[in-house]
Amino acid sequence: MMQTPLIAALQRIVGEAHVLLGDATAQYVTDWRQRTHGQALCVVRPGSTEEVSQVVKVCAQAGVSIVPQGGNTGLVEGSIPQDTGQQVLLSLRRMQAVRAIDAHNMTITVDAGVVLQSLQKQVDEAGFLFPLSLGAEGSCTIGGNLATNAGGTQVVRYGNTRDLCLGLEVVTADGQVWEGLQGLRKDNTGYDLRNLFIGSEGTLGIITAATMRMYPKPAAQLTAWTAVPTLEAASALLALAHQHLASALTGFEVMNQQALALVDSHYPHLRVPMWQDSPFCVLLEASDSESESHARTLFERLLEEAMEQEMVADAIIAENLKQAHDLWHIRESITLAQAAEGVNVKHDISLPVSRIPAFVEETDEALRALVPGIRLVNFGHLGDGNLHYNTQAPEGGDAAAFVAQFEGAIGDVVYQAVLRHGGSISAEHGIGTLKRDKLPHYKSPVALQLMHRIKAALDPDNLLNPGRVL
Known part of the structure; x- marks a missing residue:
């Protein structure tokens, strides 16, 4: 590839080894699901906030747009370049410093490229808990988590990534650096800039560092796997769990029979419990500040009452950490099992918990009428109303043809039902x-109009991840 003045300038900023061209960009320009392939002018890998700032400035001067990227684990095709070959992909993976741990303030300040699993480990070694947990934690970065406001399995207790963040450092569209890493829990000095950038998917600014909350480690953590007859029973179990466990309830995941059937088919060594005889299974987690015996007593009382009220048909409580890990591994393997089965149509939706049973019944029926034999793979974070409502081709069918023919129509059915149910x-x-x-x-x-105005104000030349979100 012929060197341009822009590429030469980028090489001077970050070093020639960290400006990737041609075939060296391949791993950065395809999305995680292997659905979309882009083409970058180059991939730039800065090692510091100052380098990010300089990269943004020279790209702005050249009128070249930038696509920020963390671990490239996103599911909505938001962190890969368009196919024009005229965008700079800015990878933050080299920025992996832990800048500070403040035990008294219970915060940790890290670069945006720190991998989530590494952050969890650093906090654990400091004697605390960082509760954000999701399937891609071995490769996703905290910057990407913040840019998408990632959720995960413990939102019911700790909230989304937004709720775990106390400060940001951001490079703006003109290359300035906003330093907001103070880690304050109270700061009423004007507009909430931090929350404006969180969830903006790199369209308003580039997150280069963050100050995140740490939490005390629980004295005990218990996991239970239950078989439930209906989604109504699962919702009732959730309400009962809130009554018995209160803030100790940290996870509440629901999985339908089809989701677990795929795991059993592709990963039989995981030995999925109870799935063959139950339409749904629920995975619960409780974190107790007193002791394991206290936690187990609360769990047993909860499950006894749930069985008496016929919310739960059967249940097991993990006896040790390995059993708990194995149960969670089953839940986390659903997405991988779907991928192994073939390309599929995914929906990441949220609803009031009270509306989920009616939504699923109505939408399941509509989709079965649309595509006879369609496999409905429903699972997700029932505790916070987040359902991964996915569909797979009929058994033995051509997965690619199914997606090509029906993805749009399936999406319309699902999203219209989502709208009806609030x-x-x-x-x-x-x-x-x-x-x-x-x-x-x-x-x-009105909301869209306000979003467009914010985008125009913060990125008037539309250089940061253009064509995403809006």
């Missing part, structure tokens, strides 16, 4: 490119 078409994955054109149909016109 939900959102994106719970934790974001909008990216995949849902961008759907957003105007399901978002308030």
Whole structure:
């Protein structure tokens, strides 16, 4: 590839080894689901905030747009370049410093490229807990988690990534650096800039560092796996769990029979319990500040009452950490099992918990009428109303042909039902490119107008991740 003045300038900023060209960009320009392939002018890998700032400035001067990227684990095609070959992909993976741990303030300040699993480990070694947990934690970065406001399995207790963040450092569209890493829990000095950048998917600024909350480690953590007859029973179990466990309830995941059947088919060594005889299974987790015996007593009382009220048909409580890990591994393997089965149609939606049973019944029926034999793979974070409502081709069918023929129609059925039941078409994955054109149909016109005004104010030349979200 012929060297341009822009590429030469980028090489001077970050070093020639960290400006990737041609075939060296391949791993950065394809999305995690292998659905979309882009093409970058180059991939730039800065090692510091100052380098990010300088990269943004020279790209702005050249009028070249930038696509920020963390671990490239997103599911809405929001962190890969377009196919023009004219965008700079800015990878933050080299920025992996832990800048500070403040035990008294219970915060940790890290670069945006720190991998989530590494952050969890650093906090654990400091004697605390960092509760954000999701399937891609071995490769996703905290910057990406913040840019998409990722959720995960413990939102019911600790909230989304937004709720775990106390400060940000951001490079703006003109290359300035906003330093907001103080880690304050109270700061009423004007507009909430931190929360404006969180969830903006790199369209308003580039997150380069963050100050995150740490929590005391629980004295005990217990996991239970239950078989439930209906989603109504699962919702009732959730309400009962809140009564018995209160803030100790940290996870509440629901999985339908089809989701677990795929795990059993592709990963039989995981030995999925109870799935063959139950339409749904629920995975509960409780974190106790007193002791394991106290936690077990609360869990046993909860499950006894749930069985008496016929919410639960059967249940097991993990006897040790390995058993608990094995149960969670089953839940986390659903997405991998779907991928192994073939390309599929995914929906990341949220609804009031009370509306989920009616939504699923109505939408299941509509989709079975649309595509006879369609496999409905429903699972997710029932505790916070987030359902991964996915569909797979009929057994033995051509998966690629199924997606090509029916993805649009399936999406219309699902999203219209979401709208009727007062939900959102994106719970934790974001909008990216995949849902961008759907957003105007399901978002308030006033809200969209305000979003466009914010984008125009913070990125007037539309250089940061253009064509995403809006």
